[in-house]
Amino acid sequence: MSWYPPRALVFSWLGLLGLLGLTVFTAYQSLGAFNTPIALAIASCKALLIAAVFMELREHNALTIAFASAGFFWLAIMLWLAFSDYSTRPAL
Amino acid sequence: MTERNYLTEDTRIISWLFTTDHKRIAILFFAAITLFFFVGGAAATMIRLELVSPQGRFVTSDVYNRLFTIHGVVMVWFFLIPSIPSTLGNFIVPLMIGARDLAFPRLNLTSFYLFMLGGCVTLYAVFAGGVDTGWTFYAPFSTMYSNGHVVLAAVGVFIAGFSSILTGLNFIVTIHRLRAPGLTWYRLPLFLWSLYATSVILVLATPVLAMTLLLVALDRVFGVGIFDPDRGGDPLLFQHLFWFYSHPAVYIMILPGMGVVSELVAVFSRKAVFGYKFVAWSAIAIAVVGFFVWGHHMFVSGQSVFAGLVFSFMSFIVAVPSAIKVFNWTATLHKGWVRFDAPMLYALAFIGLFTMGGLTGLFLACLAYDVYVTDTYFVIAHFHYIMVGGMVTAYFGGLHYWWPKITGRMYPEYWARAAAILIFFGFNLTFFPQFILGVLGMPRRYHVYPPEFQVWHVLSSAGASILAIAYLLPLFYLIWSMFYGARAPANPWGATGLEWLTPSPPPKHNFETTPAVTRPPYEYTLGGEARPQNA
Amino acid sequence: MPETPAFQFVDLRQQHEVAQLGMWVFLATEVLFFGGLILGYSVYRFMYPEGFADAARHTQIAIGSANTAILLTSSFFVAWAVSIVRLGADRVAAILLAAAAALGCVFLVLKGIEYKVEYDEHLVPGYFFTFGGPNATSAWLFFSFYFVATAIHALHVAIGIMVLIFIALKARCGAYSARYHAPVTVAGLYWHFVDLVWVFLFALIYLPGRTS
Numbered sequence: 001m002s003w004y005p006p007r008a009l010v011f012s013w014l015g016l017l018g019l020l021g022l023t024v025f026t027a028y029q030s031l032g033a034f035n036t037p038i039a040l041a042i043a044s045c046k047a048l049l050i051a052a053v054f055m056e057l058r059e060h061n062a063l064t065i066a067f068a069s070a071g072f073f074w075l076a077i078m079l080w081l082a083f084s085d086y087s088t089r090p091a092l
Numbered sequence: 093m094t095e096r097n098y099l100t101e102d103t104r105i106i107s108w109l110f111t112t113d114h115k116r117i118a119i120l121f122f123a124a125i126t127l128f129f130f131v132g133g134a135a136a137t138m139i140r141l142e143l144v145s146p147q148g149r150f151v152t153s154d155v156y157n158r159l160f161t162i163h164g165v166v167m168v169w170f171f172l173i174p175s176i177p178s179t180l181g182n183f184i185v186p187l188m189i190g191a192r193d194l195a196f197p198r199l200n201l202t203s204f205y206l207f208m209l210g211g212c213v214t215l216y217a218v219f220a221g222g223v224d225t226g227w228t229f230y231a232p233f234s235t236m237y238s239n240g241h242v243v244l245a246a247v248g249v250f251i252a253g254f255s256s257i258l259t260g261l262n263f264i265v266t267i268h269r270l271r272a273p274g275l276t277w278y279r280l281p282l283f284l285w286s287l288y289a290t291s292v293i294l295v296l297a298t299p300v301l302a303m304t305l306l307l308v309a310l311d312r313v314f315g316v317g318i319f320d321p322d323r324g325g326d327p328l329l330f331q332h333l334f335w336f337y338s339h340p341a342v343y344i345m346i347l348p349g350m351g352v353v354s355e356l357v358a359v360f361s362r363k364a365v366f367g368y369k370f371v372a373w374s375a376i377a378i379a380v381v382g383f384f385v386w387g388h389h390m391f392v393s394g395q396s397v398f399a400g401l402v403f404s405f406m407s408f409i410v411a412v413p414s415a416i417k418v419f420n421w422t423a424t425l426h427k428g429w430v431r432f433d434a435p436m437l438y439a440l441a442f443i444g445l446f447t448m449g450g451l452t453g454l455f456l457a458c459l460a461y462d463v464y465v466t467d468t469y470f471v472i473a474h475f476h477y478i479m480v481g482g483m484v485t486a487y488f489g490g491l492h493y494w495w496p497k498i499t500g501r502m503y504p505e506y507w508a509r510a511a512a513i514l515i516f517f518g519f520n521l522t523f524f525p526q527f528i529l530g531v532l533g534m535p536r537r538y539h540v541y542p543p544e545f546q547v548w549h550v551l552s553s554a555g556a557s558i559l560a561i562a563y564l565l566p567l568f569y570l571i572w573s574m575f576y577g578a579r580a581p582a583n584p585w586g587a588t589g590l591e592w593l594t595p596s597p598p599p600k601h602n603f604e605t606t607p608a609v610t611r612p613p614y615e616y617t618l619g620g621e622a623r624p625q626n627a
Numbered sequence: 628m629p630e631t632p633a634f635q636f637v638d639l640r641q642q643h644e645v646a647q648l649g650m651w652v653f654l655a656t657e658v659l660f661f662g663g664l665i666l667g668y669s670v671y672r673f674m675y676p677e678g679f680a681d682a683a684r685h686t687q688i689a690i691g692s693a694n695t696a697i698l699l700t701s702s703f704f705v706a707w708a709v710s711i712v713r714l715g716a717d718r719v720a721a722i723l724l725a726a727a728a729a730l731g732c733v734f735l736v737l738k739g740i741e742y743k744v745e746y747d748e749h750l751v752p753g754y755f756f757t758f759g760g761p762n763a764t765s766a767w768l769f770f771s772f773y774f775v776a777t778a779i780h781a782l783h784v785a786i787g788i789m790v791l792i793f794i795a796l797k798a799r800c801g802a803y804s805a806r807y808h809a810p811v812t813v814a815g816l817y818w819h820f821v822d823l824v825w826v827f828l829f830a831l832i833y834l835p836g837r838t839s
Binding site for chain 2: 634635636641644645648649652653655656657658659660661662663664666667670671674675752753764765767768771772775779
């Protein structure tokens with residue numbers, strides 16, 4: 001039937017819900033300094049799933065993928081260079 | 093002039109107000125930015141009048157603060173940033189790529205109305221009493237202590253920012269996807285490479301300004317305290333956010349001018365631009381590396397020395413692509429068949445004045461030297477050499493160059509050359525003394541100063557009065573030419589480029605049939621004849 | 628129902644491609660718009676790690692998690708709708724888009740309830756804010772960011788809901804077909820992006836500090 005959802009979509013959705021459960025679960029585990037990177041890594045995985053499957057980037061050409069990544073790349077520049085200030089300030 | 097062109101197509105006012113024709117929208121922007129140029133220029137006039145005498149003679153300090161703020165806000169956001177992209181860019185981009193319009197004509201019109209709305213809100217802030225924070229809106233003064241109309245001005249600029257974003261978005265998508273068959277990237281005229289680079293900056297930097305201004309407004313209205321040291325906030329966070337946009341913004345305010353100069357230098361030397369690929373990619377390099385240098389506005393702000401080192405180093409790097417362009421333009425002139433028509437006078441002025449401005453930028457990129465001259469008139473002279481000596485000059489050059497295409501009329505050549513020369517002279521007399529003032533220690537944003545500086549201020553103000561007259565001349569003779577100028581042929585300059593294939597002025601949909609491109613731009617025979625790109 | 632492309636395009640395929648590219652450029656601007664907030668949050672979290680963790684513990688993780696699941700599901704519906712509109716099933720797509728919009732409304736309602744809870748707990752900076760313990764200053768900063776970021780996000784959700792309803796109504800009237808469905812794709816991209824932003828906001832707002 002033409003109105004059934006494609007399997008990739010269903011699995012992505014279930015995967016996303018699973019990752020949500022995982023990230024909430026790990027937030028309550030004492031992992032010390034790893035809590036934040038793990039939470040961000042899981043969020044990034046969710047974002048990649050949404051971008052690649054829901055937003056269909058995996059079917060698009062390099063130009064579209066470049067456009068999609070540009071914002072994040074520039075945000076990374078902003079964070080990186082601003083932190084070159086904050087992380088090297090002398091302690092008061 | 094053919095009877096039916098984009099101007100005569102439908103002459104009702106309503107057809108202009110709801111037009112989606114990129115050419116008409118360009119004309120609307122021309123009118124708007126000219127208006128704002130006079131508002132910003134009026135503020136500049138009052139500033140230069142005030143600075144003739146060492147004591148505060150005409151205005152109080154508070155009013156003076158509002159004058160230089162208004163001058164900066166209006167000139168940056170309502171004149172320079174939209175100048176070439178929204179006027180010449182809007183008009184020429186589709187013609188140059190062989191398209192019938194931009195990718196999103198209705199977004200183009202939306203961009204114009206957003207610009208007007210933002211401009212009206214800002215003008216209202218100006219006339220309601222003004223803002224006294226400087227165009228840089230530094231916190232916590234802007235968020236906590238200023239008693240000017242900060243929120244209004246911030247809202248006005250916020251709205252105008254979306255106008256910029258839409259223009260940039262339109263250009264990027266248009267240049268990627270609406271090029272005529274055969275028009276590969278390396279066959280694009282350099283004006284388009286520059287506008288593409290400009291558009292990348294418009295699209296990626298302006299949203300950060302939007303967020304920054306929003307936070308300032310929220311801070312002022314709700315006392316949120318994000319930049320308030322008493323609440324644990326960091327005023328430098330404002331500066332990082334603000335300059336992340338505002339440094340790339342200065343590249344928005346020069347790259348289109350560089351694009352115009354590339355076109356002019358080629359046509360008026362009857363030669364291809366030397367090192368086309370270098371000039372093309374240097375525009376992209378400026379746009380990208382321009383995002384890495386913002387901290388050079390913050391060397392003495394309290395940011396860490398390490399960050400200062402990184403930003404200083406990057407600021408040296410970003411000068412390289414600009415220098416590459418200057419070398420390549422000069423090499424283009426070498427052994428070219430140079431004509432000194434008015435557009436070329438502007439292009440030559442650009443090369444000299446931009447070089448001076450750019451070199452003084454290197455002085456400022458040196459951490460140690462910047463500590464000495466930061467917040468002095470040295471900085472003011474530096475950026476006026478680039479923005480006025482560079483961008484405004486290029487804007488006039490492009491305006492004269494494409495004037496026949498836009499209006500179907502030739503401007504009076506001797507008046508134009510006289511105005512160009514007067515502008516050059518007036519400009520240097522205005523701003524060169526300011527370098528000296530800066531090194532002598534005159535701080536910026538002060539209207540009261542020690543008497544030993546007066547002679548330089550008087551020279552500068554004398555130059556400004558000449559400059560004011562010189563800038564008025566084109567207003568008169570260009571308007572005159574619209575009614576009495578000689579009718580222009582399709583290609584009065586004998587240039588290559590697809591825009592010169594259409595009649596002057598072009599018909600509403602630009603091309604009867606889409607041209608097929610077979611040649612790179614700027615091909616001239618040894619006899620100086622243009623080889624059009626589609627022949 | 629435009630079966631012919633707009634005059635500046637050669638064919639519908641070019642028009643569709645251009646529309647998508649345009650939306651991707653717009654989404655890049657949105658990344659940087661929210662990115663300014665992310666920078667501010669990151670800087671202050673770096674400066675006040677314990678304070679931010681302490682403050683984050685006071686957020687409503689149950690509502691936040693529910694909202695995340697709601698948005699993810701609504702995104703699933705939208706992606707589903709886009710995929711079947713291409714096959715001509717525009718009436719079913721309309722139902723899915725309406726369902727996604729409805730889920731978006733549920734998100735906003737839950738957000739409103741959450742805001743009310745936080746107001747009652749005196750966690751709204753500027754409105755009788757009280758936070759016990761040594762981290763009051765950084766908690767104020769945290770909650771300033773929380774309210775600004777989630778309010779701006781909620782505004783984007785509201786705009787998205789209106790767009791989805793509009794597209795759903797047009798789909799129901801048969802405006803879209805296998806040949807012409809660019810607006811559905813483009814609206815979908817916007818909605819997925821709103822979801823994506825929330826995924827990151829969720830990780831930054833609700834998850835820190837849960838281990839004490």
